[in-house]
Amino acid sequence: MTNEILKEINSIDWNFKGAWTQEGIHGLHWYPGVFIPQIANNLVRLLTSRGEKILDPFCGCGTTLVEAIKLGRVAIGMDCNPMAVLISKVKCYEYSVESLRRKLSSICERSADRLLDNQRHDISASHEMLRDWFSPTTLMDLLSIWNNINHYAENEDKIFFRVCLSHVLKSSSSQEKHWGWVADNVTPKNLKDKDILKMFASHCEEMIRALEKIYYQTRDIVDMQIDAAHKSDAFLHDCRQPIKCVEEVDAIITSPPYPSVIDYTKAHRLSYYLFGWNLNADKEIEIGARWKRTRKTQLDQYVEDILGSFENINRVLKKGGLIGMVIDATKRKRNVLSESSYVDIARLLVEHFKYENLSGYIKRKYSDQRIVDSLGRQNSEHIVILKKT
Numbered sequence: 588m589t590n591e592i593l594k595e596i597n598s599i600d601w602n603f604k605g606a607w608t609q610e611g612i613h614g615l616h617w618y619p620g621v622f623i624p625q626i627a628n629n630l631v632r633l634l635t636s637r638g639e640k641i642l643d644p645f646c647g648c649g650t651t652l653v654e655a656i657k658l659g660r661v662a663i664g665m666d667c668n669p670m671a672v673l674i675s676k677v678k679c680y681e682y683s684v685e686s687l688r689r690k691l692s693s694i695c696e697r698s699a700d701r702l703l704d705n706q707r708h709d710i711s712a713s714h715e716m717l718r719d720w721f722s723p724t725t726l727m728d729l730l731s732i733w734n735n736i737n738h739y740a741e742n743e744d745k746i747f748f749r750v751c752l753s754h755v756l757k758s759s760s761s762q763e764k765h766w767g768w769v770a771d772n773v774t775p776k777n778l779k780d781k782d783i784l785k786m787f788a789s790h791c792e793e794m795i796r797a798l799e800k801i802y803y804q805t806r807d808i809v810d811m812q813i814d815a816a817h818k819s820d821a822f823l824h825d826c827r828q829p830i831k832c833v834e835e836v837d838a839i840i841t842s843p844p845y846p847s848v849i850d851y852t853k854a855h856r857l858s859y860y861l862f863g864w865n866l867n868a869d870k871e872i873e874i875g876a877r878w879k880r881t882r883k884t885q886l887d888q889y890v891e892d893i894l895g896s897f898e899n900i901n902r903v904l905k906k907g908g909l910i911g912m913v914i915d916a917t918k919r920k921r922n923v924l925s926e927s928s929y930v931d932i933a934r935l936l937v938e939h940f941k942y943e944n945l946s947g948y949i950k951r952k953y954s955d956q957r958i959v960d961s962l963g964r965q966n967s968e969h970i971v972i973l974k975k976t
């Protein structure tokens with residue numbers, strides 16, 4: 588990396604205060620603790636060149652992947668959360684918007700007329716769990732949409748519609764508070780009817796328009812992006828295990844999970860119930876999950892998991908490759924054990940893997956909306972650029 592680039596990195600105001608972060612396909616599905624597209628975009632642009640391969644081993648909802656593809660880079664995402672992987676996959680596919688529109692209209696017509704629906708929903712054990720969150724009518728509508736998606740759509744299209752339905756689960760449930768209440772399994776007291784079909788249809792339409800906009804940009808940009816998108820993908824993977832699906836990458840751009848801040852798996856509880864995934868097994872795999880914060884060994888376990896993950900990540904990064912990371916910088920107290928839960932991941936990686944820290948610690952503030960727990964707001968992060976020597 589040249590001194591010019593380093594200078595530019597230091598001159599950027601990484602706070603991006605007031606920046607719109609849900610532009611186009613970024614709004615496909617809500618996700619807690621994401622980094623904003625402007626950060627991913629600048630890291631991709633400054634640390635890599637067109638055609639190079641980037642890995643985001645903790646890809647969440649695929650912010651890095653979208654920005655990498657936009658800039659003509661190949662991006663591979665990994666995450667242990669199956670919802671994260673599906674969202675990220677949709678963001679890499681090249682869709683036929685005409686086909687999506689046709690299927691959407693079949694799904695909606697059929698779902699609107701539940702009298703015609705002769706499948707009469709055998710409610711699976713997993714779908715039973717949804718009874719506590721949705722009114723009986725809304726639940727029947729939800730399952731009708733789900734069945735019609737399965738009936739009318741296949742492959743990538745099916746994933747698109749399932750992800751759009753998953754996105755409206757929280758807002759169509761009767762839990763009207765923050766997603767943290769869903770994570771903590773606080774079921775609503777009163778069940779209210781919601782127009783889930785309308786929410787689903789309008790979200791699908793909005794996302795189809797977002798896809799259309801990508802495909803109608805100038806042709807040579809689109810060709811470059813489509814080529815990158817064809818080679819990009821996301822995989823379900825626990826990073827503490829060896830990485831087999833990628834050989835060598837030019838750069839890592841990521842934001843690893845912070846300790847004791849968010850429950851990514853539990854936050855997607857409603858999607859787990861709808862898709863029939865195993866929430867209890869997956870929440871164990873999640874590094875730094877908030878629910879583990881009362882365990883005495885939690886911080887040691889976190890450090891072990893992060894270092895174990897980077898052993899695997901380091902193996903696929905080429906020599907001289909760069910790592911652009913957003914990491915926690917907030918020295919908050921733990922609410923059970925009174926020690927600080929701050930872990931300096933950059934220092935750990937420099938000590939353990941002899942990486943060179945090229946940028947030092949560039950401080951940025953979180954956006955105001957990001958309330959993380961009952962103790963208050965988590966308010967700062969660091970951008971760090973490391974080099975594998």
Ligand SMILES: C[S@@+](CC[C@H](N)C(=O)[O-])C[C@H]1O[C@@H](n2cnc3c(N)ncnc32)[C@H](O)[C@@H]1O
Pocket residue numbers: 618620621622623644645646647648649650651665666667668671824825826827841842843844845851852872873874875
């Ligand atoms: C800070 S978030 C990343 C958000 C992402 N930058 C985005 O913009 O969406 C950290 C991610 O690490 C994932 N994660 C936690 N433990 C993991 C593990 N063992 N293997 C792979 N991913 C893991 C979580 O599911 C979460 O999506």
